[in-house]
Amino acid sequence: MTEERDTDEKQQRKANYEALQKIGVDVYPSRFDRTDEVSSLVSLHGEKTGDDLESERPEVTTAGRITAIRSFGKANFLVLAEGGARLQVYVRKDALSEQDFKVFKVLDVGDIVGITGHLFRTRTDELTVWASQLVFLAKCFEPLPEKWHGLTDVETRYRQRYLDLIVNTASRDVFETRSQVLSFLRKFLDSRGYLEVETPMMQPIAGGALARPFVTHHNALDLPLYLRIAPELYLKRLVVGGIDRVYELSRNFRNEGVSTHHNPEFTMLEFYEAYSDYESLMVMTEEMLRAVSVEVLNKKDCVFENNTISFEKSFRRISLREATCSALAEKLGRGISTDELRDRKGASVLAAEIGIEVAPTAGAGKITLEMFETLCESDLIQPTFVYDFPTEVSPLSKQRPNDPDTVERFELYIGGMEVANAFTELNDPEEQRLRFESQLAGRDSEDDEVHSMDDDYIRALTYGLPPTGGEGIGIDRLVMLLTGSPSIRDVIFFPLMRPKRDS
Numbered sequence: 001m002t003e004e005r006d007t008d009e010k011q012q013r014k015a016n017y018e019a020l021q022k023i024g025v026d027v028y029p030s031r032f033d034r035t036d037e038v039s040s041l042v043s044l045h046g047e048k049t050g051d052d053l054e055s056e057r058p059e060v061t062t063a064g065r066i067t068a069i070r071s072f073g074k075a076n077f078l079v080l081a082e083g084g085a086r087l088q089v090y091v092r093k094d095a096l097s098e099q100d101f102k103v104f105k106v107l108d109v110g111d112i113v114g115i116t117g118h119l120f121r122t123r124t125d126e127l128t129v130w131a132s133q134l135v136f137l138a139k140c141f142e143p144l145p146e147k148w149h150g151l152t153d154v155e156t157r158y159r160q161r162y163l164d165l166i167v168n169t170a171s172r173d174v175f176e177t178r179s180q181v182l183s184f185l186r187k188f189l190d191s192r193g194y195l196e197v198e199t200p201m202m203q204p205i206a207g208g209a210l211a212r213p214f215v216t217h218h219n220a221l222d223l224p225l226y227l228r229i230a231p232e233l234y235l236k237r238l239v240v241g242g243i244d245r246v247y248e249l250s251r252n253f254r255n256e257g258v259s260t261h262h263n264p265e266f267t268m269l270e271f272y273e274a275y276s277d278y279e280s281l282m283v284m285t286e287e288m289l290r291a292v293s294v295e296v297l298n299k300k301d302c303v304f305e306n307n308t309i310s311f312e313k314s315f316r317r318i319s320l321r322e323a324t325c326s327a328l329a330e331k332l333g334r335g336i337s338t339d340e341l342r343d344r345k346g347a348s349v350l351a352a353e354i355g356i357e358v359a360p361t362a363g364a365g366k367i368t369l370e371m372f373e374t375l376c377e378s379d380l381i382q383p384t385f386v387y388d389f390p391t392e393v394s395p396l397s398k399q400r401p402n403d404p405d406t407v408e409r410f411e412l413y414i415g416g417m418e419v420a421n422a423f424t425e426l427n428d429p430e431e432q433r434l435r436f437e438s439q440l441a442g443r444d445s446e447d448d449e450v451h452s453m454d455d456d457y458i459r460a461l462t463y464g465l466p467p468t469g470g471e472g473i474g475i476d477r478l479v480m481l482l483t484g485s486p487s488i489r490d491v492i493f494f495p496l497m498r499p500k501r502d503s
Helices: 002-022 038-045 050-056 098-105 154-159 161-167 169-190 232-240 278-297 320-332 338-342 344-353 364-375 429-444 455-462 475-483
Strands: 059-072 075-082 085-091 112-121 127-138 215-218 223-227 245-253 265-274 301-304 307-310 316-319 384-390 403-414 417-424 468-474
Touching: 038 059, 038 075, 038 085, 038 127, 050 112, 059 085, 059 127, 075 112, 085 112, 098 127, 154 161, 161 169, 169 245, 169 278, 169 475, 232 245, 232 265, 232 455, 232 468, 265 475, 278 301, 278 384, 278 403, 278 417, 278 468, 278 475, 301 475, 316 320, 320 338, 320 344, 320 364, 320 384, 338 344, 338 364, 344 364, 364 384, 417 475, 429 455, 468 475
Parallel strands: 085 127, 316 384
Antiparallel strands: 059 075, 059 112, 075 085, 112 127, 215 223, 245 265, 265 468, 301 307, 384 403, 403 417, 417 468
């Protein structure tokens, strides 16, 4: 029944299009000289009384998409949408030219029109344009969701984001918030002397993170390339070159699984500061997230998955091994020491007890990280810095003094997901070479999430990288938190989707 109704409506819309052509209307004009946006009119005049408007009689020329058409005898009304705002238009036959009223008679919901007239308030006190001219601007051939109730099918919203934005003002609000977040983060870092830069998206070596890359090929150079998994090694080269504070809002690509928290193409903020370390970055990160919440939401908390998350309180801090020991102790009903996690055999036994299969080449550090991710991540709802990671899983991080098995690294968890990753950068070129070689040994055992050898990066380190702290913040996940969006696809305009197959 729905398909039949849609087919009938499409035929009627096509007939209305043909009617416009018959009366000589240019259905797709090249331009329209709009002097007033709908959103600006609502903002500027929305609080004025009918008497105010009657005395001012503001003349306006605006445009937008028709979201409703209503007729009551001689009184006809349109509702225009633009920029998330709505404005009513009053249409009378005796106020328009004969041609313009013919156009009105064949309009459909979804069509785009331009209106000239003056503002007034109706008897029901609705801000309205009394139309004196109507210009047709573009035809909508497809029926919009019935009665303007919005588009509720999630897959259609992702596949046809344009339709989602037309009918769901909440979706537009999410993406406006995203834009505000990016704008504020730039302002925050710029004010602290950071320089925004751009680094290569296609790289000869997939480096800067432990992830599986997308592979491509440069035909002219006959060169295999990788879409970047992170801009880190290029940004640190710039610190070597004397740019002490540097950042990039980068599009990264990882050839991995898709979930509510993962998309193969995503946005990161990465920033590096010379003469800093991971402790300094914890302080700065708290300040940054608290400030962005106030700037965008005008408050120091947000609601995500029915949890009120506070950015006002000091963020909790716990070491990775302590968090894992605590979770294991609760699950197994006995005390667990960090020494057990540092021993490969002991860590393997604990992993087996909670049902984690251990790879033959995984050391104690990697096993511990897997146990942490399995037992702890989903419970870290309030902002929590998990710090001091095993060296084995942190090839670019500096070791703690007197503890070579641990690096100065933290991950920030909020809402049960990792939002940021940071560390004191390893700046010893020989130690870095050894770390890369250790990672390559893992690759020989078919571990595809290891770091490649980057000889030029090591060469850069031989020129001297000052003590440096570096951090990456997942923009998509941050926006998820601030907008209460349950899926990363809700905050990416065009998320990657599996091709739709005809049934």
